[in-house]
Amino acid sequence: MPKSKNIILKGVSASVGIIVxxxxxLDEDDFCLIYREIPxxxxxxxxxxxxxxxxxxxxxxxxxxxxxxxxxxxxxAHITNAHILILDDPSMKKNVYNLIEYGTNAExxxxxxxxxxxxxxxxxxxxxxxxxxxxxxxxxxxxxxxLFGKQKRNYANLKENSIVVAHNLTPTDTVAxxxxxVKGFVTDIGGKTSHTAIIAQGLGIPAVAGLKVAxxxxxxxxxxxxxGNAGEVxxxxxxxxxxxxxxxxxxxxxxxxxxxxxxxxxxxxLDKHTTSIFANIDNSDxxxxxxxxxxxGIGLYRTEFMYFNRNTLPSEQxxxxxxxxxxxxxxxxxTTIRTIDLGGDKFAKFGLLNVSxxxxxxxxxxxxxxxxxxPDVFIxxxxxxxxxxxxxxxxxxxPMISSIEELRSANKILQDVKQDLRESNIKFDEDxxxxxxxxxxxAAVITDIIAKEVDFVSIGTNxxxxxTLAVDRGNENVVNIYDPTHPAVLxxxxxxxxxxxxxxxxVAMCGEMAGDPLYTPILLGxxxxxxxxxxxxxLKIKKIIRSMSFKEVKEIADxxxxxxxxxxxxxxxxxxxxx
Ligand code: PEP
Ligand code: MG
Numbered sequence: 001m002p003k004s005k006n007i008i009l010k011g012v013s014a015s016v017g018i019i020v021x022x023x024x025x026l027d028e029d030d031f032c033l034i035y036r037e038i039p040x041x042x043x044x045x046x047x048x049x050x051x052x053x054x055x056x057x058x059x060x061x062x063x064x065x066x067x068x069x070x071x072x073x074x075x076x077a078h079i080t081n082a083h084i085l086i087l088d089d090p091s092m093k094k095n096v097y098n099l100i101e102y103g104t105n106a107e108x109x110x111x112x113x114x115x116x117x118x119x120x121x122x123x124x125x126x127x128x129x130x131x132x133x134x135x136x137x138x139x140x141x142x143x144x145x146x147l148f149g150k151q152k153r154n155y156a157n158l159k160e161n162s163i164v165v166a167h168n169l170t171p172t173d174t175v176a177x178x179x180x181x182v183k184g185f186v187t188d189i190g191g192k193t194s195h196t197a198i199i200a201q202g203l204g205i206p207a208v209a210g211l212k213v214a215x216x217x218x219x220x221x222x223x224x225x226x227x228g229n230a231g232e233v234x235x236x237x238x239x240x241x242x243x244x245x246x247x248x249x250x251x252x253x254x255x256x257x258x259x260x261x262x263x264x265x266x267x268x269x270l271d272k273h274t275t276s277i278f279a280n281i282d283n284s285d286x287x288x289x290x291x292x293x294x295x296x297g298i299g300l301y302r303t304e305f306m307y308f309n310r311n312t313l314p315s316e317q318x319x320x321x322x323x324x325x326x327x328x329x330x331x332x333x334x335t336t337i338r339t340i341d342l343g344g345d346k347f348a349k350f351g352l353l354n355v356s357x358x359x360x361x362x363x364x365x366x367x368x369x370x371x372x373x374x375p376d377v378f379i380x381x382x383x384x385x386x387x388x389x390x391x392x393x394x395x396x397x398x399p400m401i402s403s404i405e406e407l408r409s410a411n412k413i414l415q416d417v418k419q420d421l422r423e424s425n426i427k428f429d430e431d432x433x434x435x436x437x438x439x440x441x442x443a444a445v446i447t448d449i450i451a452k453e454v455d456f457v458s459i460g461t462n463x464x465x466x467x468t469l470a471v472d473r474g475n476e477n478v479v480n481i482y483d484p485t486h487p488a489v490l491x492x493x494x495x496x497x498x499x500x501x502x503x504x505x506x507v508a509m510c511g512e513m514a515g516d517p518l519y520t521p522i523l524l525g526x527x528x529x530x531x532x533x534x535x536x537x538x539l540k541i542k543k544i545i546r547s548m549s550f551k552e553v554k555e556i557a558d559x560x561x562x563x564x565x566x567x568x569x570x571x572x573x574x575x576x577x578x579x
Contacts, residue, residue: 005237005241006235006237006238006241007236009211009213009214009217009233009234011186011209011211011232011233011476012191012231012479013208014190014196014207014231015197015200015201015205015207016206016229017204017205017206018248018249019249020223020225020242021161021162021163021184022159022162022220022223022224023186023218023220023223024157024158024159024162024163025218025220026158026164026166026173035108036104036108037103038103038104039103043103046106047100047106050097050106050147053143054093056146057139057143058087060142062080065084067311067312083138092113092117095109095116096109099113107148110143110147111140111144117136118133121136155177155180158182160182161182163183163186163224164182165186165187165215165218165224166185167187167189167215168189169185170347173196174199174200175199175305176309178203183206184200184205184207184208184228185200185205185207185208186207186208186209186211186224186233187210188211188214188215188216189209189474189476190209190210190475190476191209191210191473191476191478191479191482192209192479193474193511193512194473195344195345195346195474196209198462201515201534202534204534206226206227206228208227208232208233209476210476211233212476214233218233218235222235224237225241263293265546267296267545268546269548269549269550269553271550271551275529275545276296276529277296277538277542277545278297278298278299278508278530278532278533279297279532279535279538280515280535281300281301281326282301282302283305283306283322284322284326284329286535287329287330291330291333292535293535293536293538295333295538296333297330297333297335297336297530298330298333298334298335299508299510299531300397301335303337303339304342306319306322308346313377315380316381316383318384319380320383323337323385324387326388327389327391327392327394330393331392333393334394335392335393336394336396336532337397338398338399339382339396339397339398339410340367340371340378340381341366341400342366342367342370343361343364343366344366344367345362345474362473367400368399368406372406378410379413379417382396382417386418386428386432387428393429395434395455396414396434397435397437397458398434398437399439399460400439400463401436402443404450407453411434433455433456434454434455435454435457435458436454436457437457437458437459437460438450438457438460439459439460439461439463439467440463440464441467444492447495447499448502451499451503454505455505456506456507456508457506458507459493459496459510460511461489461512462511464492464493465484465511466482468492469481485566485570487563487564487565487569490522490560490561493509494561497527498527501527506529507527507528507530508528508529508530508532509531509532510533514528515531516537520541520544520548521544521548521553521557521573522556522573522576524548525554525558525576527554556572560573
């Protein structure tokens with residue numbers, strides 16, 4: 001049967017650009033749990049499969065134990081022993097065996113058994129049992145993964161130059177995939193500022209998220225048009241539609257060539273007000289791209305990506321070498337190294353850092369909270385950063401600060417690390433600047449207090465919007481509520497900028513809002529000092545800044561602050577973009 005042509009799937013624009021290519025659909029890594037009847041003569045074999053999965057899981061837990069023990073010591077490592085105890089629980093094994101003897105397949109028998117244990121914990125209203133429930137769930141998943149014989153997604157068959165289609169892509173997936181030079185991403189779930197979207201923007205490839213049914217409708221090998229500008233995908237395009245898109249594509253290239261002419265021109269408004277444009281990166285390979293884009297510094301280096309797709313925590317030497325490479329290449333320009341922001345949707349699996357079982361990970365043990373709980377992990381990174389600071393201009397930035405006490409605790413550890421280095425005669429920049437991200441409303445409200453104890457602040461709008469509006473940044477069902485121009489968000493941004501300026505502190509913005517040309521005039525009008533954006537956006541933002549009058553955008557930004565609803569804000573904003 002001939003395939004239907006021009007099937008339009010609508011989602012959310014996660015990264016701009018248009019691309020035509022063949023799809024590669026990544027398998028979902030959730031397991032399909034179905035009941036299968038096991039014939040009598042296969043029952044012993046089924047029990048053996050279960051025993052083998054238990055043994056494999058035991059080996060994995062022992063490896064985790066050793067790693068954690070080496071890095072953080074026995075006090076932390078013993079948590080893994082609690083998992084091994086669950087694995088050895090005779091009643092669990094008995095229950096699974098019983099079900100298998102009735103002819104149930106091992107996967108389903110395990111699922112039923114774990115479900116039964118969890119339900120019994122639910123009946124007990126005690127915090128301790130709530131925690132144990134999560135442990136049992138985690139172990140159940142590990143055994144199941146081994147029973148299914150698949151642990152991770154397999155990227156081996158992924159062809160270069162394909163468009164990856166998946167139900168969901170975690171940042172860990174995207175890091176593995178990017179080595180394959182894919183042309184674009186398409187996902188069923190996610191929104192504009194999910195970390196997968198941010199990685200696509202960093203790679204300069206188009207992406208559409210929140211398509212809901214893409215991974216079930218599209219098959220590997222299908223021809224698709226990925227329109228990251230409109231946030232849609234066209235499946236099996238006809239020749240006429242392909243031709244139309246080829247024209248868009250050519251125009252896109254002409255625009256890029258035009259922008260390149262701005263690279264060496266100053267970043268200033270028509271009335272000579274100057275600002276900075278820095279770049280966001282997430283690994284050292286992106287530095288040359290950032291410099292080529294005309295960025296005059298790195299405003300956000302997301303270091304947590306170093307922790308993905310590996311089995312051990314990065315050592316101090318690895319941190320040092322990575323940062324050394326970056327600062328040498330950046331030469332006289334500043335590099336802002338953000339300490340790790342693991343947690344939320346950025347999981348890393350090292351036993352302890354495996355925080356993926358939290359019920360509300362974005363409100364959980366994330367970023368600086370994780371570093372303060374596991375200071376050895378933090379200290380290792382800080383030593384690497386400080387050592388590299390002897391070779392170039394580095395600023396340290398803490399993510400997810402929510403109170404002055406957290407900032408002070410982080411700074412206290414930093415002071416101790418500096419003292420240790422001095423005592424060992426290891427060189428570092430004694431004047432290294434330290435700043436914090438403002439991405440939690442509580443921090444935004446006390447920017448005046450924070451500004452007295454830091455050298456700079458950087459507004460993380462991706463999280464600031466999420467936490468201010470109580471809207472999950474990665475959830476496609478609520479993208480319409482995720483609004484950078486909500487009056488509460490705009491007022492908070494203005495308040496942060498004014499409070500920091502009163503303390504003579506510069507204010508950067510490194511969330512995606514800084515890189516969206518729609519918001520450049522208003523942020524400029526608010527007095528933002530530094531835009532830190534994906535390298536692909538640097539020249540687009542520069543073009544807008546160079547076309548604006550600072551005096552006028554300031555007046556209009558003031559008017560916007562008086563507005564209480566979306567409609568009046570959009571009306572005024574449209575006059576700004578027309579200037
Ligand atoms: C932010 O929250 O705006 C930000 C820049 O940090 P991340 O996107 O890594 O959470
Ligand atoms: Mg953030």
